[in-house]
């Protein structure tokens with residue numbers, strides 16, 4: 001018994017997380033930011049993207065599929081759930097960054113007027129009443145800390161960029177150019193910690209072996 005416990009302590013079981021950004025949504029086409037839960041749908045392209053990502057995951061084994069409650073992500077998760085045979089569980093910690101006064105607006109309205117040649121940094125977030133980058137990182141990490149196993153997390157661009165930059169040791173500004181494509185897969189292993197893919201649309205065999 002004690003030997004078993006020692007082995008578990010010394011060699012904790014591998015945990016793996018496949019973060020998937022939802023498929024293309026109408027707001028992505030319109031370049032509008034939205035943290036509304038029930039509106040914005042997937043476009044036909046977004047549905048096809050979700051199907052394709054689901055195909056990539058067919059045959060892999062997971063302990064669960066956890067989704068943002070926001071429709072574009074939840075609909076993506078339900079499409080993917082058909083390929084992995086799991087019911088979707090909603091977790092608010094995977095939702096889009098709280099946008100404050102930026103909600104419903106085009107991102108460029110702020111960058112061009114408020115802060116020319118800038119990007120969404122702490123002062124921009126504060127001035128718009130947005131969730132801080134640090135809080136976003138903390139809530140996504142708390143979600144990972146709760147689900148100790150191999151999971152699919154369906155979320156949004158900023159939450160995925162936030163957790164990837166957290167593990168890469170990059171600030172919000174330093175990771176601003178990180179483009180997380182629709183329906184792409186960002187894979188993080190824990191124990192040992194490793195960022196295995198960033199915005200990938202295919203999974204290589206090395207990654208698939210973790211989830212087999």
Ligand SMILES: O=C(O)[C@@H](CO)OP(=O)(O)O
Nearest residue numbers: 032033034096156157158
């Ligand atoms: O990147 C965006 O345009 C925002 C929209 O709020 O995030 P996502 O599309 O990932 O939900």
